[in-house]
Amino acid sequence: MKAVGVFPGRKEVGLLAHAAPERTAPDHVKIRTIEVGVCGTDREICTFDYGTPPEDSEYLVLGHEAVGEVVEIGPAVKGLKPGDLVVPSVRRPCIHSNCTPCRADRQDFCFTGDFTERGIKMTHGFMTELFVEEERHLNIIPKELKDVAVLVEPLTVAEKALAQIWQVQGRLPWMNGSPEPGHGRTAVVLGAGPIGILGAMALIVNGFKTYVYSRSAEPNPKADLVNSIGAKYVSAQQVPVKEFAKTVGHVDLVYEALGVADITFDVLKILGLNGVFVFTGIPRHKPAIPVEADNLMRDMVLKNQIIVGTVNADRPAFESAIRDLGVFKKRWPKAIASVISGRFPIDAYRELLLGKATGIKNVITIGSYS
Numbered sequence: 001m002k003a004v005g006v007f008p009g010r011k012e013v014g015l016l017a018h019a020a021p022e023r024t025a026p027d028h029v030k031i032r033t034i035e036v037g038v039c040g041t042d043r044e045i046c047t048f049d050y051g052t053p054p055e056d057s058e059y060l061v062l063g064h065e066a067v068g069e070v071v072e073i074g075p076a077v078k079g080l081k082p083g084d085l086v087v088p089s090v091r092r093p094c095i096h097s098n099c100t101p102c103r104a105d106r107q108d109f110c111f112t113g114d115f116t117e118r119g120i121k122m123t124h125g126f127m128t129e130l131f132v133e134e135e136r137h138l139n140i141i142p143k144e145l146k147d148v149a150v151l152v153e154p155l156t157v158a159e160k161a162l163a164q165i166w167q168v169q170g171r172l173p174w175m176n177g178s179p180e181p182g183h184g185r186t187a188v189v190l191g192a193g194p195i196g197i198l199g200a201m202a203l204i205v206n207g208f209k210t211y212v213y214s215r216s217a218e219p220n221p222k223a224d225l226v227n228s229i230g231a232k233y234v235s236a237q238q239v240p241v242k243e244f245a246k247t248v249g250h251v252d253l254v255y256e257a258l259g260v261a262d263i264t265f266d267v268l269k270i271l272g273l274n275g276v277f278v279f280t281g282i283p284r285h286k287p288a289i290p291v292e293a294d295n296l297m298r299d300m301v302l303k304n305q306i307i308v309g310t311v312n313a314d315r316p317a318f319e320s321a322i323r324d325l326g327v328f329k330k331r332w333p334k335a336i337a338s339v340i341s342g343r344f345p346i347d348a349y350r351e352l353l354l355g356k357a358t359g360i361k362n363v364i365t366i367g368s369y370s
């Protein structure tokens with residue numbers, strides 16, 4: 001089969017011939033890949049700063065944001081049949097019996113560090129024609145969402161974050177039980193990439209007044225998209241943080257989706273009383289930068305603030321993402337479609353992975369729906 005992979009030992013990225021996978025357990029499902037999203041993590045793996053091939057392979061097949069169609073099921077598969085559309089999750093549990101999270105299907109909180117991730121860490125990914133997966137790591141997708149299903153995985157970042165925000169803010173008893181928990185509250189999203197835009201949509205649906213603070217000057221297409229869903233785009237290049245703070249007022253939540261520390265730590269200074277700051281971006285290794293640590297610490301204490309870092313996602317986050325994509329599609333059909341900025345054949349992998357980052361979510365089309 002054709003596959004896109006990296007050879008870290010040789011520092012090469014290329015199109016390679018990968019053996020077709022076989023089902024080897026009764027709960028295995030064989031899937032034909034339809035689309036795979038390209039994200040910052042894939043691009044970073046292509047700089048050989050991140051990512052590890054399986055132990056017995058000199059290469060790693062890339063791709064962890066996928067949608068595919070079931071072609072074969074094992075005898076123990078109960079909830080899927082050939083023709084169903086599925087989105088796989090990314091992380092697989094470690095093998096240690098004392099890892100309570102992994103044993104409870106919460107490998108997103110694995111504490112041994114020996115988890116694997118498809119297309120990222122020690123397990124091949126989905127940028128190839130067929131893949132095999134255990135049924136429990138697959139999420140069924142309603143057919144009417146097939147054109148946006150490749151956005152499920154990136155949306156799970158916001159969904160897992162939101163689930164934790166509600167848990168953390170459960171410390172404020174008067175917030176409990178509100179049907180639209182963000183109502184009357186203000187959120188700032190940092191970054192207008194796919195994670196930021198999908199996060200902004202999720203925050204709006206949950207009732208937050210939402211600002212997206214991102215580098216690029218206006219006008220630009222991402223700003224137009226953000227403004228079209230009822231959020232307010234503000235350019236960090238045009239409006240410094242201090243001035244931005246005056247427009248926004250009390251900031252209840254910051255959802256960081258930038259992956260760089262400088263603007264992020266500046267915005268931490270404007271987090272309001274009882275506020276939550278969620279980090280989702282993974283910065284590259286860089287030289288240290290100065291931060292106003294004493295002032296930040298003082299605010300964190302005197303303002304009851306919480307900072308949460310979040311990575312990966314559990315099954316409920318996938319279920320929420322699938323549900324919310326349906327909501328977004330009804331509410332903003334044009335905007336959600338335009339989050340996918342381009343669909344490309346597999347041969348375009350080089351430009352998408354190694355060229356200048358362009359658009360919002362670029363997708364590689366590998367197969368077609370039956």
Ligand code: BGC
Pocket residue numbers: 039041064090091117120153311312313
């Ligand atoms: C993926 C996550 C993964 C993380 C760290 C992200 O790009 O979406 O599933 O856990 O990278 O490897």
